[in-house]
Amino acid sequence: MTDSGxxxxxxxxxxxxxxxxxxxxxxxxxxxIHAGETVVFLGPSGCGKTTTLRIIAGLEEPDAGxxxxxxxxxxxxxxxEQRNVGMVFQSYALFPxxxxxxxxxxxxxxxxxxxxxxxxxxxxMLAMMQITKLxxxxxxxxxxxxxxxxxxxRAIAVRPRALLLDEPLTALDAKLRDTLRLEIDSLLRSxxxxxIYVTHDQAExxxxxxxxxxxxxxxxxxxxxxxxxYQRPATRFVAEFIGTMNRLTGxxxxxxxxxKAGTLAWAEAPRQAxxxxxxxxxxxxxxxxxxxxLHGTVAAAFFLGDRTRLFVEVGEARPLVVESTARRDFxxxxxxxxxxDPRGLLVL
Amino acid sequence: xxxxxxxxxxxxxxAGIFFAAFFLLPMAKLFAxxxxxxxxxxxxxxxxxDSSYFGSLLSTLGVAAxxxxxxLIISGISGVFLQRHKFPGNGALVAMLTFPLAFPGxxxxxxxxxxxxxxxxxxxxxxxxxxxxxxxxxSLAGLFMGYVYFSIPRTILTVMAAAEKxxxxxxxxxxxxxxxxxxxxxxxxxxxxxxxxxxxxxxCFATAVGAFGTAFTLAAKxxxxxxxxxxxxTLSANIAMAAALSFVLGAVTWIVxxxxxxAAGSTVAAAG
Ligand SMILES: Nc1ncnc2c1ncn2[C@@H]1O[C@H](COP(=O)(O)OP(=O)(O)OP(=O)(O)O)[C@@H](O)[C@H]1O
Ligand SMILES: [Mg+2]
Numbered sequence: 001m002t003d004s005g006x007x008x009x010x011x012x013x014x015x016x017x018x019x020x021x022x023x024x025x026x027x028x029x030x031x032x033i034h035a036g037e038t039v040v041f042l043g044p045s046g047c048g049k050t051t052t053l054r055i056i057a058g059l060e061e062p063d064a065g066x067x068x069x070x071x072x073x074x075x076x077x078x079x080x081e082q083r084n085v086g087m088v089f090q091s092y093a094l095f096p097x098x099x100x101x102x103x104x105x106x107x108x109x110x111x112x113x114x115x116x117x118x119x120x121x122x123x124x125m126l127a128m129m130q131i132t133k134l135x136x137x138x139x140x141x142x143x144x145x146x147x148x149x150x151x152x153x154r155a156i157a158v159r160p161r162a163l164l165l166d167e168p169l170t171a172l173d174a175k176l177r178d179t180l181r182l183e184i185d186s187l188l189r190s191x192x193x194x195x196i197y198v199t200h201d202q203a204e205x206x207x208x209x210x211x212x213x214x215x216x217x218x219x220x221x222x223x224x225x226x227x228x229x230y231q232r233p234a235t236r237f238v239a240e241f242i243g244t245m246n247r248l249t250g251x252x253x254x255x256x257x258x259x260k261a262g263t264l265a266w267a268e269a270p271r272q273a274x275x276x277x278x279x280x281x282x283x284x285x286x287x288x289x290x291x292x293x294l295h296g297t298v299a300a301a302f303f304l305g306d307r308t309r310l311f312v313e314v315g316e317a318r319p320l321v322v323e324s325t326a327r328r329d330f331x332x333x334x335x336x337x338x339x340x341d342p343r344g345l346l347v348l
Numbered sequence: 349x350x351x352x353x354x355x356x357x358x359x360x361x362x363a364g365i366f367f368a369a370f371f372l373l374p375m376a377k378l379f380a381x382x383x384x385x386x387x388x389x390x391x392x393x394x395x396x397x398d399s400s401y402f403g404s405l406l407s408t409l410g411v412a413a414x415x416x417x418x419x420l421i422i423s424g425i426s427g428v429f430l431q432r433h434k435f436p437g438n439g440a441l442v443a444m445l446t447f448p449l450a451f452p453g454x455x456x457x458x459x460x461x462x463x464x465x466x467x468x469x470x471x472x473x474x475x476x477x478x479x480x481x482x483x484x485x486x487s488l489a490g491l492f493m494g495y496v497y498f499s500i501p502r503t504i505l506t507v508m509a510a511a512e513k514x515x516x517x518x519x520x521x522x523x524x525x526x527x528x529x530x531x532x533x534x535x536x537x538x539x540x541x542x543x544x545x546x547x548x549x550x551x552c553f554a555t556a557v558g559a560f561g562t563a564f565t566l567a568a569k570x571x572x573x574x575x576x577x578x579x580x581x582t583l584s585a586n587i588a589m590a591a592a593l594s595f596v597l598g599a600v601t602w603i604v605x606x607x608x609x610x611a612a613g614s615t616v617a618a619a620g
Binding site: 057059079080081082084085086087089091093094095096097106107110111151154155158160164 | 515517518520521522523524525526527528531535536539540542
């Protein structure tokens with residue numbers, strides 16, 4: 001049992017990975033995943049997400065000393081076929097020589113499940129994924145979204161102890177991605193299955209993850225709930241990688257931060273800061289009667305319908321990103337005053 | 349619309365001319381000659397009724413089929429192995445395997461004799477071990493060995509090219525669902541290589557049916573159709589019978605290949 005009160009479903013202990021060609025893909029890594037939880041691995045390309053997932057799956061062996069535990073049992077020496085994990089790939093990896101029903105029932109056939117039971121389970125899976133009508137189709141007669149539904153059904157049909165998904169939506173177009181993301185989310189919740197989901201799309205990570213593991217160069221940069229990761233990033237890398245981050249450089253003295261754009265009162269300021277970070281939603285265009293100490297000029301304005309995204313030049317290396325819901329037009333060169341909510345300020 | 353048809357005809361013209369000049373016309377002529385002998389069209393019936401003709405037809409098809417199966421098994425295993433495992437000397441080994449392609453049938457036959465002939469290696473070894481000399485070069489078994497040896501290189505190369513295109517994710521998916529390595533071979537690798545097996549097998553079969561040089565080198569005792577055709581043509585001067593046999597040989601091979609193509613569906617073309 002752990003502090004969360006739930007048993008540990010999957011644990012990695014000191015799992016490093018060095019490939020035969022000398023590539024050090026993972027530094028020794030510890031990770032604890034609770035039963036029923038959805039953990040998202042998030043990070044830029046090449047940071048080791050897939051490698052970690054493959055170590056958990058049993059497709060890759062950790063370097064000597066690393067251990068993989070399922071329900072507290074050391075499974076490091078077990079090959080994937082004995083680990084009972086469901087896998088979903090970006091490329092779907094459906095068997096082209098089998099129909100949709102054949103694919104979904106494959107794992108059950110391997111387990112020598114009686115025919116009647118296979119048929120029932122396949123029908124149940126197809127109904128759950130809303131692809132009952134496709135049962136007898138060949139794989140090459142399916143769209144990308146349909147294929148990924150079949151892949152999910154196939155992985156879940158055998159009731160795996162954990163579902164491992166490696167960028168399952170990356171190959172799909174934006175709209176389909178949103179729909180399927182919602183479906184996967186409700187699927188994972190209704191099944192209560194332990195799931196690990198790899199993505200480099202932060203919106204996907206935020207939406208799906210109970211917890212997010214942000215990775216950088218084969219290391220864990222931060223583990224936390226989506227809100228923690230977003231609002232309290234542990235490192236500059238995490239802060240910059242997730243969402244948009246504004247940055248002001250200056251000096252902090254007596255509760256006032258002074259930068260090129262002006263001054264900012266900050267009652268609960270830390271003792272020292274030469275750089276402050278904050279999200280676009282914590283800065284706004286000040287009303288005319290308001291007292292605001294920061295000034296800038298609009299460098300670009302993009303009307304997005306419900307709001308306007310402004311890039312405001314304040315004499316820093318990068319303009320500030322400000323989102324305004326005001327019913328007014330902004331134009332290049334407009335002088336604006338800015339107000340920042342001090343609760344959103346970060347020093348890293 | 350009319351222009352499309354015209355263009356299609358134009359595009360098909362070279363293939364059509366080629367097909368007519370080198371296939372249809374000779375086959376038609378051959379067919380006609382086959383019926384022009386003393387016995388007339390009965391020559392064709394004789395192939396089925398005359399036990400020696402029919403026997404040689406059967407042994408030709410039999411040895412070709414056996415060659416194809418053996419070649420596919422050997423090349424399938426070694427082709428996938430060579431593609432998957434890169435070891436020092438891998439490239440040199442693959443290059444060496446393609447050697448027999450350059451040999452004429454006579455040389456292949458000569459090699460079979462050196463191996464399984466009266467003074468052959470196998471004979472010497474078996475004599476030393478059991479006191480009996482095992483000699484099988486001058487029979488269908490020797491022919492089979494020669495054809496297999498000749499067919500393996502091409503088939504291995506085809507299998508290697510196809511194995512390279514297999515999606516490793518499919519094997520991983522199967523394993524994640526609990527498939528043992530053997531089940532992965534059965535459910536993923538063999539179906540994935542099937543188009544390559546069918547196209548390589550078809551070529552192997554056709555080559556084995558028609559190969560003459562090896563049979564000729566080994567012995568006149570070997571009763572396969574190309575040999576029978578040769579003897580009918582040159583020794584007996586029974587040109588009509590030779591033509592009838594040739595026609596049937598071509599037709600049967602064509603039917604077998606057509607069946608293989610149909611079984612493979614459109615996938616053969618994709619295998620290249
Ligand atoms: N089989 C391999 N041999 C050598 N190096 C490898 C191998 N597989 C991965 N790597 C390297 O290991 C590092 C981590 O790779 P990994 O596939 O885990 O990244 P990733 O986070 O999944 O990236 P992406 O988002 O692009 O999929 C990369 O530098 C990659 O080049
Ligand atoms: Mg990856």
